[in-house]
Amino acid sequence: MNLRKQALIAGASEGIGAAFAVELAARGYDLWLLARRIQPLQLLESQIAAVYPDCLIHLIQVDLAIEDACARIIDELKGTAVDFFVYNAALSFIGPFLSISIEGHLKLVDVNIRTLMKLTYSLGQGMCQRRSGQVVIMASLAGVQGSPYLTSYASSKSFDRIFGESLWYEWKEYNVQVLTCVAGATNTPGYTNTSPVIKGFIRPQVQTPAQVVRACFANLGKVPSFVSGGSNKLGFIVMNRLLPRKWAVSIMAQSTLSMYGDKIIKAD
Numbered sequence: 001m002n003l004r005k006q007a008l009i010a011g012a013s014e015g016i017g018a019a020f021a022v023e024l025a026a027r028g029y030d031l032w033l034l035a036r037r038i039q040p041l042q043l044l045e046s047q048i049a050a051v052y053p054d055c056l057i058h059l060i061q062v063d064l065a066i067e068d069a070c071a072r073i074i075d076e077l078k079g080t081a082v083d084f085f086v087y088n089a090a091l092s093f094i095g096p097f098l099s100i101s102i103e104g105h106l107k108l109v110d111v112n113i114r115t116l117m118k119l120t121y122s123l124g125q126g127m128c129q130r131r132s133g134q135v136v137i138m139a140s141l142a143g144v145q146g147s148p149y150l151t152s153y154a155s156s157k158s159f160d161r162i163f164g165e166s167l168w169y170e171w172k173e174y175n176v177q178v179l180t181c182v183a184g185a186t187n188t189p190g191y192t193n194t195s196p197v198i199k200g201f202i203r204p205q206v207q208t209p210a211q212v213v214r215a216c217f218a219n220l221g222k223v224p225s226f227v228s229g230g231s232n233k234l235g236f237i238v239m240n241r242l243l244p245r246k247w248a249v250s251i252m253a254q255s256t257l258s259m260y261g262d263k264i265i266k267a268d
């Protein structure tokens with residue numbers, strides 16, 4: 001009988017998800033690594049296996065955007081009790097709301113909200129019954145005020161934060177810890193592929209995935225949510241507590257325009 005704890009990472013093959021996988025393997029967990037592309041998953045599997053030969057690694061190839069993603073994942077788990085669940089994957093679009101198809105926006109809702117909610121519901125039932133479990137949900141600084149040109153992404157990340165914070169309270173009595181990480185710019189393929197242009201006085205201090213994951217473990221079980229990174233914390237306080245809301249939203253708009261100006265084609 002395998003007595004090792006089990007961790008499921010949704011969006012595991014790169015960036016923050018991969019850093020979670022490495023950290024959880026180091027902490028003695030077996031891993032269930034999930035993503036759409038199999039090769040990056042296999043590469044990560046071989047890298048972890050080389051360092052942690054006792055770690056049993058399972059790969060799940062599924063797109064979190066599809067309607068039955070949650071059912072397929074539960075099927076793949078074959079009744080395995082998940083002790084640690086990370087929902088890391090997200091879909092994002094940069095551009096005016098109307099320049100992106102409604103199908104695109106709704107697919108984003110499927111990945112960033114619906115499948116997160118379904119999986120948390122399924123896995124949370126077992127955790128609450130067993131009176132044990134840990135859940136980490138990735139949110140974003142984009143979701144703490146209006147973020148023009150990131151409208152659906154930022155709104156979904158706002159949902160993710162409130163969802164995680166609410167469960168932090170509800171599931172405390174079941175000894176299930178829920179943490180939402182409000183991340184800022186992090187050096188992941190997902191971020192670098194957007195080719196941000198960093199100029200002007202608002203310069204994000206880019207964190208490494210390992211820094212974000214370390215901060216998650218430092219905060220898990222202590223707070224409902226936290227902002228990762230010193231300068232991000234400062235930015236959060238200024239934007240959310242000090243500035244009038246209309247200034248905060250306008251600053252976000254200007255910052256996104258200056259980083260992605262050439263990609264932001266205004267809809268007619």
Ligand SMILES: NC(=O)c1ccc[n+]([C@@H]2O[C@H](COP(=O)([O-])OP(=O)(O)OC[C@H]3O[C@@H](n4cnc5c(N)ncnc54)[C@H](OP(=O)(O)O)[C@@H]3O)[C@@H](O)[C@H]2O)c1
Nearest residue numbers: 011013014015035036037064090138140185186188190191
């Ligand atoms: N990076 C940043 O600057 C930043 C800033 C703030 C917040 N965040 C948050 O941090 C989280 C991680 O962001 P990230 O930049 O590391 O990477 P990401 O691009 O959101 O996701 C990376 C991982 O998720 C998998 N993935 C993506 N879409 C998927 C889907 N539909 N179904 C299954 N797997 C999927 C990717 O593999 P496949 O492509 O093979 O599926 C990869 O393993 C997100 O929730 C994001 O909102 C990131």
